[in-house]
Amino acid sequence: xTASAPDRGSADTERVLERLRVQGHRMTPQRRAIxxxxxxxxGHISPQAIAARVQDRVPGVNASTVYRTLDLLEELGVxxxxxxxxxAEYHRSEHRDHLHLVCAGCGRQESRPAEDVEEARRGFxxxxxxxPDFTHFAISGLCEACRGEDRDG
Amino acid sequence: xTASAPDRGSADTERVLERLRVQGHRMTPQRRAIxxxxxxxxGHISPQAIAARVQDRVPGVNASTVYRTLDLLEELGVxxxxxxxxxAEYHRSEHRDHLHLVCAGCGRQESRPAEDVEEARRGFxxxxxxxPDFTHFAISGLCEACRGEDRDG
DNA sequence: TTAAATGCAAAGAGTTTGCACTTAG
DNA sequence: CTAAGTGCAAACTCTTTGCATTTAA
Numbered sequence: 001x002t003a004s005a006p007d008r009g010s011a012d013t014e015r016v017l018e019r020l021r022v023q024g025h026r027m028t029p030q031r032r033a034i035x036x037x038x039x040x041x042x043g044h045i046s047p048q049a050i051a052a053r054v055q056d057r058v059p060g061v062n063a064s065t066v067y068r069t070l071d072l073l074e075e076l077g078v079x080x081x082x083x084x085x086x087x088a089e090y091h092r093s094e095h096r097d098h099l100h101l102v103c104a105g106c107g108r109q110e111s112r113p114a115e116d117v118e119e120a121r122r123g124f125x126x127x128x129x130x131x132p133d134f135t136h137f138a139i140s141g142l143c144e145a146c147r148g149e150d151r152d153g
Numbered sequence: 154x155t156a157s158a159p160d161r162g163s164a165d166t167e168r169v170l171e172r173l174r175v176q177g178h179r180m181t182p183q184r185r186a187i188x189x190x191x192x193x194x195x196g197h198i199s200p201q202a203i204a205a206r207v208q209d210r211v212p213g214v215n216a217s218t219v220y221r222t223l224d225l226l227e228e229l230g231v232x233x234x235x236x237x238x239x240x241a242e243y244h245r246s247e248h249r250d251h252l253h254l255v256c257a258g259c260g261r262q263e264s265r266p267a268e269d270v271e272e273a274r275r276g277f278x279x280x281x282x283x284x285p286d287f288t289h290f291a292i293s294g295l296c297e298a299c300r301g302e303d304r305d306g
Numbered sequence: 307t308t309a310a311a312t313g314c315a316a317a318g319a320g321t322t323t324g325c326a327c328t329t330a331g
Numbered sequence: 332c333t334a335a336g337t338g339c340a341a342a343c344t345c346t347t348t349g350c351a352t353t354t355a356a
Binding site: 026027028047048063064067068087088 | 345346347348355
Binding site: 083085099101103104110112116117118119120121123124126127128129130131132133134136137138139140141142143144147 | 236238252254256257263265269270271272273274276277279280281282283284285286287289290291292293294295296297300
């Protein structure tokens with residue numbers, strides 16, 4: 001179990017499964033695999049990607065099961081979704097606190113801890129009266145490299 | 154032509170049509186109606202909404218024509234799109250400078266001039282190295298009213 | 307045993323594409 | 332006249348739903 005390899009049998013996964021069990025939900029192999037996949041994912045992942053990866057491990061898992069399971073996990077507060085250029089992407093709720101940055105220049109996506117923009121959040125609220133949650137939608141802009149080339153981001 | 158009524162025969166519309174003409178594009182009634190509709194729209198509008206409205210004025214305009222025309226207008230820099238909770242929405246590029254705020258509490262959408270968050274933009278760049286364009290994706294958060302009830306926006 | 311969960315197939319919504327027909331220039 | 336533009340139908344992607352079957356508890 002290296003630090004870089006996603007860990008589909010982690011204590012975190014077990015904790016979520018235990019929570020499902022306690023709340024009276026059944027523990028099917030499909031559900032187990034889907035939960036493990038989501039928990040093992042660093043950052044965000046699309047429903048289709050989850051389906052594809054889960055099917056590598058448990059052949060025949062239907063996409064509709066993935067969608068139903070994600071809905072369940074979201075209701076339980078285990079996962080949340082964010083809107084990126086490609087649509088909805090899911091991530092662990094505990095990892096909610098990161099930004100999805102999409103560079104309009106090079107197209108690269110990066111993540112940042114939300115705490116890096118606490119000051120900006122307050123400034124935003126000061127200017128608009130609206131307290132933003134910068135993690136729910138992706139944020140377009142120019143990354144450091146592209147800002148160097150084109151100074152008007 | 155009052156200030157509050159959308160103006161589908163405006164000088165702005167004519168300016169865009171003239172630009173298309175100059176660049177060698179043909180001026181069809183469909184194209185004329187679609188351009189007029191987009192130009193007359195304050196804020197953003199979805200492709201389906203454009204199709205519906207245009208069809209009220211020029212019956213039989215096909216949705217695919219709307220998509221193709223929007224692509225063309227976007228290539229020419231006349232319109233841009235933003236990503237909201239409901240998907241892609243289009244707006245005049247000159248009106249690019251407004252934010253799409255979606256309140257997670259009451260669900261209401263509001264617009265704000267982007268200049269209201271200039272300070273926040275710089276703060277964001279300072280914290281992350283990434284210069285954000287807050288207008289391309291909608292921004293989730295809590296509006297002033299909902300912040301009053303739930304102080305953790 | 308039995309209700310929850312799954313698979314499957316069908317249905318949507320939104321968007322794109324290929325192609326024959328129409329039409330602006 | 333002739334190529335750009337359109338309409339139409341079909342395809343495609345992503346997601347949801349109804350229902351019969353399977354299965355965890």
